[in-house]
Amino acid sequence: xxxxxxxxxxxxxxxxxxxxxxxxxxxxxxxxxxxxxxxxxxxxxxxxxxxxxxxxxxxxxxxxxxxxxxxxxxxxxxxxxxxxxxxxxxxxxxxxxxxxxxxxxxxxxxxxxx
Amino acid sequence: xxxxxxxxxxxxxxxxxxxxxxxxxxxxxxxxxxxxxxxxxxxxxxxxxxxxxxxxxxxxxxxxxxxxxxxxxxxxxxxxxxxxxxxxxxxxxxxxxxxxxxxxxxxxxxxxxx
DNA sequence: ATGATTGTGTTCAATCAATGAACACATGTG
DNA sequence: CACATGTGTTCATTGATTGAACACAATCAT
Numbered sequence: 001x002x003x004x005x006x007x008x009x010x011x012x013x014x015x016x017x018x019x020x021x022x023x024x025x026x027x028x029x030x031x032x033x034x035x036x037x038x039x040x041x042x043x044x045x046x047x048x049x050x051x052x053x054x055x056x057x058x059x060x061x062x063x064x065x066x067x068x069x070x071x072x073x074x075x076x077x078x079x080x081x082x083x084x085x086x087x088x089x090x091x092x093x094x095x096x097x098x099x100x101x102x103x104x105x106x107x108x109x110x111x112x113x114x
Numbered sequence: 115x116x117x118x119x120x121x122x123x124x125x126x127x128x129x130x131x132x133x134x135x136x137x138x139x140x141x142x143x144x145x146x147x148x149x150x151x152x153x154x155x156x157x158x159x160x161x162x163x164x165x166x167x168x169x170x171x172x173x174x175x176x177x178x179x180x181x182x183x184x185x186x187x188x189x190x191x192x193x194x195x196x197x198x199x200x201x202x203x204x205x206x207x208x209x210x211x212x213x214x215x216x217x218x219x220x221x222x223x224x225x226x227x228x
Numbered sequence: 229a230t231g232a233t234t235g236t237g238t239t240c241a242a243t244c245a246a247t248g249a250a251c252a253c254a255t256g257t258g
Numbered sequence: 259c260a261c262a263t264g265t266g267t268t269c270a271t272t273g274a275t276t277g278a279a280c281a282c283a284a285t286c287a288t
């Protein structure tokens with residue numbers, strides 16, 4: 001896939017340091033190299049990142065994955081969207097926690113009375 | 115699988131209404147019937163729930179999935195554990211949101227300056 | 229009565245994201 | 259030169275999840 005979360009994290013990390021290898025990205029993101037590779041290709045195809053010397057270079061060793069102007073724009077958009085989702089999650093979680101607190105109390109009560 | 119989340123939700127819903135069908139459970143939990151069936155069997159095998167007339171009954175139409183005493187105990191334990199996890203998630207989310215807020219601001223700034 | 233419809237639980241082949249070992253290549257090292 | 263290390267890339271395998279299909283029971287309509 002290429003979820004918003006993945007997209008956001010990749011762009012954030014590459015914006016901070018475009019010279020991260022796919023394995024470093026994988027480690028920092030907590031996903032596999034295969035998935036990182038897939039995401040990078042997807043983002044490159046969308047023109048969101050540009051790998052310096054992608055595919056036909058004499059120096060195949062390492063790439064720098066640079067955000068294109070479109071990429072910077074996209075990063076802002078995705079980040080904002082992601083924030084929105086997280087805020088919603090936060091609110092939902094808050095409610096769920098309240099519910100859980102009540103559950104814990106009633107369960108504890110049930111536990112006592114035989 | 116039989117995650118804590120699944121376990122908690124099933125026990126909560128069945129505690130509220132043991133007469134829920136597997137399809138109703140699936141709908142309320144947002145998962146497939148197959149998974150519900152799997153979870154119920156797992157919980158039954160653990161002795162956490164007991165299906166009235168499970169497997170060898172004249173009336174095969176519908177079961178009531180009742181929490182056993184062990185089930186009630188388990189529900190309390192799982193709920194507490196689940197609450198703990200959710201609180202941790204909540205804290206993590208809070209930090210992530212802070213981070214995102216900063217990101218949004220810097221991105222917006224970058225957007226302006228050419 | 230009997231056929232049709234609805235509602236059970238159950239099964240299991242198919243799906244699909246995700247993994248990570250394996251590969252080809254390039255560079256650095258001894 | 260050989261060897262180790264570090265790239266990106268590939269792809270068979272894994273494993274959870276799905277949901278259509280099935281057998282059975284009860285109810286409804288004719």
